[in-house]
Amino acid sequence: METVLLRDLAIVMGIAAAATFLCHWFRQPVVIGYLLAGLIIGPYTPPFSLVKDIHSIHTMAELGLVFLMFALGLEFSLPKLRRVGYAATLAASFEVLGMLGIGYLLGRLFGWSQGNSLFLGAILSMSSTTIIVKVFMDMKLIKEDFAQVVFGILILEDIVAVLILSVLSGLGDGGDAKVELLVRSMFKISFFIILFLVFGLLIVPRILKWVARFQVREMMGIVALALCLGGALLAATFGFSVALGAFLIGAVIAASKEIVQITDWMHPVRDMFSAIFFVSAGMLIEPQILWEYKWPILIISIATLVGKIITDSAGAFLAGLNLKTSFKIGVSLGQIGEFSFVIASLGASLKLTSDFFFPLAVAVSSLTTLCTPYLIRNADGIVDIFMKATPDPVLKALNNYQAWLLKPSGPGGKLSATRVFSRYLVRMLVYVAVLIGVLMLTQGIARIIPYALPSADPRPFQFIILAVCAFVSLPLFMATAKYGNHVLLLLVTMSPTMLRIMNVRYFYNVTLTSLFCMLGTIYLLSVYSFLHSWMYSWSLVSMVILCGLLARRRISSGTEALEKLLDEVLGLATSEPTRQAILTVEKTSFLHGISEPIALSEDAPSIQKSLRSLRLREQTGVSVVAIYRDGEHIPNPSPDTSLLPNDILLIVGNEDERRKAQEILLGTGRDVE
Numbered sequence: 001m002e003t004v005l006l007r008d009l010a011i012v013m014g015i016a017a018a019a020t021f022l023c024h025w026f027r028q029p030v031v032i033g034y035l036l037a038g039l040i041i042g043p044y045t046p047p048f049s050l051v052k053d054i055h056s057i058h059t060m061a062e063l064g065l066v067f068l069m070f071a072l073g074l075e076f077s078l079p080k081l082r083r084v085g086y087a088a089t090l091a092a093s094f095e096v097l098g099m100l101g102i103g104y105l106l107g108r109l110f111g112w113s114q115g116n117s118l119f120l121g122a123i124l125s126m127s128s129t130t131i132i133v134k135v136f137m138d139m140k141l142i143k144e145d146f147a148q149v150v151f152g153i154l155i156l157e158d159i160v161a162v163l164i165l166s167v168l169s170g171l172g173d174g175g176d177a178k179v180e181l182l183v184r185s186m187f188k189i190s191f192f193i194i195l196f197l198v199f200g201l202l203i204v205p206r207i208l209k210w211v212a213r214f215q216v217r218e219m220m221g222i223v224a225l226a227l228c229l230g231g232a233l234l235a236a237t238f239g240f241s242v243a244l245g246a247f248l249i250g251a252v253i254a255a256s257k258e259i260v261q262i263t264d265w266m267h268p269v270r271d272m273f274s275a276i277f278f279v280s281a282g283m284l285i286e287p288q289i290l291w292e293y294k295w296p297i298l299i300i301s302i303a304t305l306v307g308k309i310i311t312d313s314a315g316a317f318l319a320g321l322n323l324k325t326s327f328k329i330g331v332s333l334g335q336i337g338e339f340s341f342v343i344a345s346l347g348a349s350l351k352l353t354s355d356f357f358f359p360l361a362v363a364v365s366s367l368t369t370l371c372t373p374y375l376i377r378n379a380d381g382i383v384d385i386f387m388k389a390t391p392d393p394v395l396k397a398l399n400n401y402q403a404w405l406l407k408p409s410g411p412g413g414k415l416s417a418t419r420v421f422s423r424y425l426v427r428m429l430v431y432v433a434v435l436i437g438v439l440m441l442t443q444g445i446a447r448i449i450p451y452a453l454p455s456a457d458p459r460p461f462q463f464i465i466l467a468v469c470a471f472v473s474l475p476l477f478m479a480t481a482k483y484g485n486h487v488l489l490l491l492v493t494m495s496p497t498m499l500r501i502m503n504v505r506y507f508y509n510v511t512l513t514s515l516f517c518m519l520g521t522i523y524l525l526s527v528y529s530f531l532h533s534w535m536y537s538w539s540l541v542s543m544v545i546l547c548g549l550l551a552r553r554r555i556s557s558g559t560e561a562l563e564k565l566l567d568e569v570l571g572l573a574t575s576e577p578t579r580q581a582i583l584t585v586e587k588t589s590f591l592h593g594i595s596e597p598i599a600l601s602e603d604a605p606s607i608q609k610s611l612r613s614l615r616l617r618e619q620t621g622v623s624v625v626a627i628y629r630d631g632e633h634i635p636n637p638s639p640d641t642s643l644l645p646n647d648i649l650l651i652v653g654n655e656d657e658r659r660k661a662q663e664i665l666l667g668t669g670r671d672v673e
Contacts, residue, residue, distance in 0.1 A: 004081045004350060009060075017605050021266075026289040029131045029369055031278055031338060035362055038282020045287070059281050062242070064277025065342060070131070070228040071244040071270040072158055073250020088152030091315030091329060095153070096160055098311035099125040102303055107653040112297055116354055119347045122164050123361050124304050127371065128337020129154045135373050136332075138576045146328045149316065153333060158247075163189055163340040166588075170345060178295055192240060193248065194433035195232075200252035201569040208258045209601065215666075221257060221265035229252065243342065257599035257648070275484040281341050284348065288463045293360055300360070301367040305375075318534045320402060327383045331375040335368035336361070377434050421490045430482035435476045439523070442469035442532055466527060470544045475558030477523075481515040488515075520545070535597040595625070598665055605667040612639035622653035 007424060045050040051057060103124040107117025132150065144299055167186060171400040204227060211223050227249050235245025253262055279620030289326050290297070311332030319322065344361035347353035375382070387395065445464045449458040488511055492498050548555060600607060606614055627641065628635040628648040634641070643649070643665075651661055 004053050004057050007056055008053050011041060011050050012057060012276060013272075014277050015633065016279050019279075020275075029128075029135075029337075031131060032366055033127070034278035035274055035282035035285070035341075035366070038279040039285045039287070041279075042283035042285065044285065051283065055081045057276065057283070060273065061277040063273070064273035064280070066228065066232045066242050066246045066269045067266070067273045068277060068613055070231075070250040071132070071263075071266055072250075073247040074156060074249040074254050074259065074266065074416065076158065076247070086528065087149050087316050087319035087321055088156060090147070090319040092153045092156035092160070094311040094318075095308060095313030096125045097332065098210070099304070099307055099603070102307045103300075105644065106300060106303060112660050113354070115347070115352045116357055119142065119168070119353050119357065122168065122343050123336055123340035123364075124300070124307070125164075125341040126157055126336055126343070126544065127154060127333040128306070128335055128365070129158065129258070131335060131337045131369050131372065131481045132332055134575050138375070139376065146321075146325045146332070148327075149329055150332045153312070153329070158339070161343070162241075162244050165243050165343060165346060168352070169241045169350065174348055191242075191436065192235070192431055193239060194430060195437045195479035196234075197252065198247045198430055198434060198566075198569055199229075200249065201255060202565060204249070204252045205256040208253070208256045208262075212258050212601075215259060217369075220261055224253060224262045224266065225269070241346075257601075257646075260597055268361070269367070269373075269599065275285060276337070278341070281345055282362070283359075284345070284356070285362055287359075289356045290363050295354055295362055297363045297367070301364050304336060304364060304368050305334045305371060309375075311389075317402075322402065323398065324380065324383050325385065327386075328376070330380045330383075330662060331379050332372070334375060335372045335428055336365045336371065340365060344559070359499075417540070421487065424483050424486040424490065424520060428480065428487055430566060430569075431476060431480040431483060431562075435473060435480055438469065438476065439526065442466060443526075446530070459533065459536060462531060463540060466530070467540050467543060471547050472521065474544070474548050474555045475562050477508050477516065477519050478555060479562055480561050481512055481519060484515050485512045583643035595650060596658050596662075597628075598651060598662055600643055600645060600647045600649070600650045603629065604645075604665060606643050606665045607645055610642050611637060613641075615653075615659050616664065616666060619664065620653065621657040622661040623653045624649050625652050626650040 015037040016034055019037040020030055022028075023030045023033035039045060041050040041626075043054065100121040103121030105116045108114075112120070132154065135141075136147055136150075136465070163186070164284040168191065198548070207227075208220070208224070210222055228246055231247065231249025231252075232242035235248070236242050253259060256262075307332035311330075312333050313326040316326035316329045319327070332662040341358075344353070344358045348358045371605075387449075440519055442465060446462040449461045449465070453461065485508060489504070489508055492502070492507070493504070523539045524537055527540055528534060531537060611624060616624065624637060625635070626635045626649075629644060629646075649665065651658055653661065
C-alpha cells in the first residue's frame with residue numbers, strides 16, 4: 001500500500017473516531033459529525049487539504065455505500081412491513097409524493113434546472129433511518145406504537161429510495177428527465193427486482209445452509225461478503241446502481257436462518273466503510289457555496305419540516321390513527337439524512353446537478369436534524385396548542401371521520417376476495433417476469449451461435465435452442481395463463497349481476513384457452529423477430545404445441561413443481577421466525593449476552609425428539625425459553641414439546657452451556673472447530 005493512501009486513511013479514520021466521540025458526548029447524530037469531519041479535512045477548507053489521494057478515498061467511499069445498503073437490506077422485513085400495514089403505506093405515499101412535488105416546485109421557483117429541481121424533490125422525500133433510530137433510542141421511544149408505524153414508513157422509504165437511485169442513474173447527462181425514460185426505467189427495475197428476489201430466495205438460502213454446516217463463523221462472514229459484492233456487481237452489469245444489488249442481496253439473506261451471525265459479522269465492516277463514505281461526502285462541501293445559498297437553504301429547511309409534518313400526519317390520520325399519534329409520526333420524519341446524501345452524491349458524480357447542490361443538501365439535513373429531537377420531545381404540547389386553536393366544528397369533523405373509519409364494516413367477504421386476488425396477481429407477475437427472463441436468456445445464448453460457427457447458417461442451431469427452451473418453458477406458459485385466468489375471473493365475478501348471468505366454468509375454459517393462445521402468439525412474433533423466417537417460426541411453434549399435447553402429464557407435473565418452488569420463495573419472503581427470536585432478545589434487556597437463537601435444519605439429530613428426552617438442562621444447564629415455529633411464538637414450551645424441522649429455539653445460558661446445547665441440538669460436536 002502506498003504511504004500517501006495509508007496516511008490519508010489514518011487521517012480519515014482518526015477524524016471519524018474523534019467525530020464519533022464528540023457526537024456521543026453532545027448526544028448528536030454521528031452522521032452530522034462525519035460530515036463535519038469531512039468538511040474539516042476536505043480540499044475546500046483552508047489553509048490546505050489534509051487528504052492527498054482524494055480519488056482513492058472516494059473509491060473506498062463507494063464500497064461504503066455498498067455495505068451500507070447491504071446492511072439496510074439485512075434489516076429489511078416484509079412481515080414487519082405488513083404488521084404496520086395500511087397506516088405506514090398511506091403516510092409514506094403522502095410523504096414521498098408530496099415532498100417530490102414540493103421539492104420540484106421550490107427548485108423551479110428558485111430558477112434551477114429541471115435536473116436540480118428533480119433531485120431536490122428526491123432528497124426531500126427521504127427521511128433518515130439512522131437519525132430517527134438514534135433519537136428514539138436516546139429518548140426510549142422504540143417500543144411506542146407510533147414508533148412502529150414510523151419504522152414501517154422508513155422501510156417503505158428505503159424501497160422507494162433504492163428505486164429512485166436506479167431511476168435517476170439512468171437519466172443521462174444534462175439532468176433533464178423524460179417521462180418515457182422514467183416509466184421505462186421503472187418497468188426495468190421492477191422486472192429486475194422480481195427476478196433477483198425469486199432466484200435469490202431459491203439459491204442463496206441453500207448456499208448459506210450448506211456453509212452453516214461447517215460451524216465456522218469466519219467462513220459464513222466471507223461468503224456473505226462475497227454475496228454482497230456479487231449482488232452489487234450483478235446489478236451494475238445490467239445497468240442498475242450497485243446500491244440496488246447490495247440492498248436486494250441483503251433482503252434475500254435476511255430471509256435465511258443464518259441472518260443473526262451474518263448481521264453480527266457485518267456490523268464492524270459496515271461501520272468502518274460507512275464512516276469513510278460519510279466523511280468522503282463531507283469533503284465535497286464548499287463553505288463558500290453554503291454562505292452564497294443561505295436563503296434557499298433556510299427556505300428549503302422550513303419547507304421540509306412543515307411539508308413532512310403535514311404529509312405524514314395527514315396520511316397517518318386518514319389511515320385511522322388519532323391526531324396526537326399522527327402528529328408524532330409527522331415530527332419524527334421531519335428531516336433528511338443518509339439516503340438524501342447518497343442521492344445528492346449520485347447527482348454530483350453523474351453531473352446531473354450543479355456544484356452547489358450537494359453542500360446545500362448537507363446543510364438542509366443538518367438544520368432539520370437538529371430540530372428533530374426538540375420537535376419529538378414537545379410533540380404533545382404542540383398538538384395541544386393546535387387542538388386549542390382549531391375551531392370546534394373542525395375537531396368534531398375530524399373525530400367523526402376517525403369514528404366512521406374505525407367502525408366495523410360487516411362480513412369480511414370483500415376483504416377475503418381482495419386477499420385472494422392479491423395472491424393470484426403476485427403469482428401471475430412472478431411467472432411473467434420469470435418467463436420473460438428465461439426467454440431473454442435463451443435468445444442471448446442463441447445470439448452467440450453466429451460467432452461460434454461463423455461459416456455455417458446459424459438459424460438451424462438457433463431453432464433447436466429456441467425449441468428446447470420453449471418446450472422446457474411450457475409449465476411456465478401454463479402457470480402464467482392459469483393465474484392470469486384466475487385474476488380475470490375474480491375481476492368479472494366481483495359484480496353480483498355478472499355472477500348470476502354467466503356460466504363460470506365455460507368462461508374459465510374459454511379465457512384459459514384464449515390466454516394460452518395469446519401467449520403463444522406473442523412467442524411466435526418474438527421468434528420471428530429473432531429468426532426473420534415465418535417457416536422456422538411456424539415450425540417451431542407447431543412442434544412445441546404437438547410436444548405439449550403429447551406430454552400433458554409431464555407439463556402438469558412441471559407446473560406443480562413450479563408451484564412448490566414458488567411456495568418456498570413466498571414462504572421465505574413472508575415468514576419471520578428468526579426475526580421474532582431476534583426481537584425477543586432485543587426487547588428483553590436481561591437476555592443480552594446470555595441468549596441465542598438456534599435454527600434446526602431438517603437433518604438435525606434433535607428433530608422429532610421431545611425436550612424431555614434431550615435433557616438439555618441436565619446435560620448443559622441451558623433453558624429453552626421459547627420456540628418459533630412457522631411464525632408462531634411458543635413461550636416456555638412444555639417438556640413434552642417435540643422439535644420439528646425449521647424450528648428456532650431461544651436458549652438461555654452462559655457461552656459454554658450454549659455451545660454444549662448447540663452440539664446436542666445440531667450434532668456439531670464432531671464438526672470442524
